[in-house]
Amino acid sequence: MIAAPPEGAAPLPMPRTPAETITVLAHYHRAEIARMAGWRDRIDRTTNWAITVIAAMLSVSLSTPTAHHGVLLFAMLLVMLLLGIEARRYRFFDVYRTRVRQLERYYYAEVFAPVTASDPGAPDPGWTRRLAGDLRHPMFHISLREAFGRRLRRNYGWMFAILLLAWVLKITSARLQEPGLPGAGETAHGIPEILAGAGLGPLPGWLVLAAVAGFYLWLLAAALRAGRRDEGDGAVHV
Secondary structure (H helix, E strand, C coil): CCCCCCCCCCCCCCCCCHHHHHHHHHHHHHHHHHHHHHHHHHHHHHHHHHHHHHHHHHHHHHHCCCCCCHHHHHHHHHHHHHHHHHHHHHHHHHHHHHHHHHHHHHHHHHHHCCCCCCCCCCCCCCHHHHHHHHHHCCCCCCCHHHHHHHHHHHHHHHHHHHHHHHHHHHHHCHHHHCCCCCCCCCCCCCHHHHHHHHCECCECHHHHHHHHHHHHHHHHHHHHHCCCCCCCCCCCCC
16 A cells, blocks of 8 residues: 655656656666666676785785795685675675666567567566566565675686685795795695695694685585576576
């Protein structure tokens, strides 16, 4: 039930002709595009921050022999934080992207090439009701876990892979952290040397290795668990 306007307030004018309705749809579509683009820009900024963090940490860790491998572990934590922020932003982006796609798929596509009700691509007659309900009661369309997995699969998986390769190189070249000693600059060949290089303060190397392995297995599971909502092979997605 729609509440009556306050006493003395004039009711908002509603479109009365097809031309007025089309004008409202055009302005609304432009507004949703602007909001979608704004959140898309925020997502790209977070990705750029993550790339900058990785570049800086790799420069510090690999270019300086005395740099500790913990720098790369710290980079993993920072990128993880940025991924969490981006997943939250992606949920807002997906709300406006879904509205834009409904307008484009069910209205503008019909303007350019109408299809009959028997065609497989026939528009859903209830899309306007769903869009109105979403405007009255905005809801997220994907969970935070799914958004996390989608962004991990799209971009951040490659970033974490680069950090992992750099970290493995660092701990298997543990003698790089001991300049001036015999054999400095060589690669560690034995398990004891690798475990010694993977140590982090009071934490033994085997524990650090197990923690990193568990972390990456969890990332892999999160990326694979996230559902795909693409509209078919070759569909545009973000």
